[in-house]
Amino acid sequence: MISSAPLVRRLPPAYRPLFAPGPFRRLLPALSVSDLGDGMSAVAVPWLALQLAPPGRAGLLVGAAVAAYVLPGALGALLLGRWLRGLPARRLIRADAWTRAALLGAIPVGWAFGVLGPWLLLVLLAGSSLLHGWGASARYALVAEVLPAERRLAANALLSTSGWVAMIAGPALAGTLTAVVAPAWVLGLDALSFAVLAVGAGRLSIVPVPVPVSDSDRSDSGRDRPPAGAVPRGEGLRVLRTRPELLALLVLTWLFNLAWGPVEVALPLFVGQELAAGPGLLGAYWAAFGVGAVLGALAVGMLRRGAVRRVLLGIVAAHGVALLSFAPPGPAVVSVAGFAVVGLVYGPYGALSLGLFQDLTPPPALTSVLALRSSVLMTASPAGATLGGPLTAVLGPRAVLVGAGLAMIAVAVCAAGAPALSGRLARGKSAGTTSGARARAGAGG
Numbered sequence: 001m002i003s004s005a006p007l008v009r010r011l012p013p014a015y016r017p018l019f020a021p022g023p024f025r026r027l028l029p030a031l032s033v034s035d036l037g038d039g040m041s042a043v044a045v046p047w048l049a050l051q052l053a054p055p056g057r058a059g060l061l062v063g064a065a066v067a068a069y070v071l072p073g074a075l076g077a078l079l080l081g082r083w084l085r086g087l088p089a090r091r092l093i094r095a096d097a098w099t100r101a102a103l104l105g106a107i108p109v110g111w112a113f114g115v116l117g118p119w120l121l122l123v124l125l126a127g128s129s130l131l132h133g134w135g136a137s138a139r140y141a142l143v144a145e146v147l148p149a150e151r152r153l154a155a156n157a158l159l160s161t162s163g164w165v166a167m168i169a170g171p172a173l174a175g176t177l178t179a180v181v182a183p184a185w186v187l188g189l190d191a192l193s194f195a196v197l198a199v200g201a202g203r204l205s206i207v208p209v210p211v212p213v214s215d216s217d218r219s220d221s222g223r224d225r226p227p228a229g230a231v232p233r234g235e236g237l238r239v240l241r242t243r244p245e246l247l248a249l250l251v252l253t254w255l256f257n258l259a260w261g262p263v264e265v266a267l268p269l270f271v272g273q274e275l276a277a278g279p280g281l282l283g284a285y286w287a288a289f290g291v292g293a294v295l296g297a298l299a300v301g302m303l304r305r306g307a308v309r310r311v312l313l314g315i316v317a318a319h320g321v322a323l324l325s326f327a328p329p330g331p332a333v334v335s336v337a338g339f340a341v342v343g344l345v346y347g348p349y350g351a352l353s354l355g356l357f358q359d360l361t362p363p364p365a366l367t368s369v370l371a372l373r374s375s376v377l378m379t380a381s382p383a384g385a386t387l388g389g390p391l392t393a394v395l396g397p398r399a400v401l402v403g404a405g406l407a408m409i410a411v412a413v414c415a416a417g418a419p420a421l422s423g424r425l426a427r428g429k430s431a432g433t434t435s436g437a438r439a440r441a442g443a444g445g
Helices: 004-011 023-052 058-068 071-081 089-110 118-128 132-146 149-178 183-202 213-218 237-240 243-273 280-301 306-328 332-358 362-378 380-395 397-416
Strands: none
Touching: 004 306, 023 058, 023 089, 023 118, 023 132, 023 149, 023 183, 023 243, 023 280, 058 118, 058 132, 058 243, 071 118, 071 132, 071 362, 071 397, 089 118, 089 132, 089 183, 132 149, 132 332, 132 362, 149 183, 149 280, 149 332, 237 243, 237 362, 243 280, 243 332, 243 362, 243 380, 243 397, 280 332, 306 332, 306 397, 332 362, 332 397, 362 380, 380 397
16 A cells, blocks of 8 residues: 555656545555455466366356356346445445455355365355445445545546456466465455455545535425435436436447456366466466556556547457457467457556446436446356356367457447447547546456
8 A cells, every 4th residue: 555655756646646645545455455355266266166067067167156256246236226225335345345255255164174066156156246236336436425526537547456456466376376275265365355345444434525516406406306315216227318328338348248258267268278287377367467457557547538439449349359369379478468468458448437437427326327337247247157158168268269359349340330339428528537447356347
């Protein structure tokens, strides 16, 4: 955590105000620790599934495990809104973190007692992700709650960068540890990281940044409005219906993440089967991805204005082109470098897309809208991962990795001709003009 004045002065100007005393600076270390735990899970979850899979079922179980780690979060975001949508962001972060800590912590316990099998692994992974749609969206709702609009893009980028740094250190650390201990114990460290976040969020006190009131708001005198802090049911859907540019961006991101899902299944099988290597090389792939993503995410935090539509579509297309580095047979260093480029071009995507949501969503509805966004996006990558299992069994992991890249290029080409993306999204406010940011998150993105 950067706290001394000399170090803060060396940061780019856009980031310096974020390290002033306040709730964002206090919570950032705990968020970074939990990101590191999630980075370790990128190796530990599929490698543990490989160890537990029955003969001939490795691809199916890896796909199911990757999906179970995130997909129930989408169901939680959709089904639990009645009870959770009105809670403060800090409480949502804490509830998600304690759930993750408890259920992921049960995995090494089950391994130690010899009762951890494929079904128990899937149940525990699924339960751990149930509240993650709310917890992940609450991080960015917290940014909008405690920071003024002009600092949000940099804060979003810093949160994204924390996730990408974790994708450097986490998989590398997990790959090293998995060569010594079972991957179940690595998931125990992931559980511990979320316990740290839960404690940190519990100690946080927040004074929200005042929201400016426009003349039109004053003239309405509060008629036909919910009380402050209340969010009507269906508010997230209503906002998306009235903002076609956000709906179009959500569809683009969903298709992008759907094409990404098979990569998370095919990559560990590519390493273990085609390259006949171990978890250390899998960690190297994810670490290279993280290095590229850190550079991309930090760069976007210093943007002021930009053609958001062209940048987002360009990211999707370039992401796909970089995955084509898996096509030629040869040494692993070629595809590792290509995976670093995959991370580099993806790094800015989350900051730019979330900046648009923060800019164009009314503040009282932001948590609800971001939770809806998370619930929708959380279905994409797991759905792709579920498809990735049988596809990998039929086509082989190399063909699936290349096919995912071709699918992304096709998504970008088709989206470039969509009316909402080519029109209203282009005329919408740039994420860098007035506001402050995939993570795996995914997460994320």
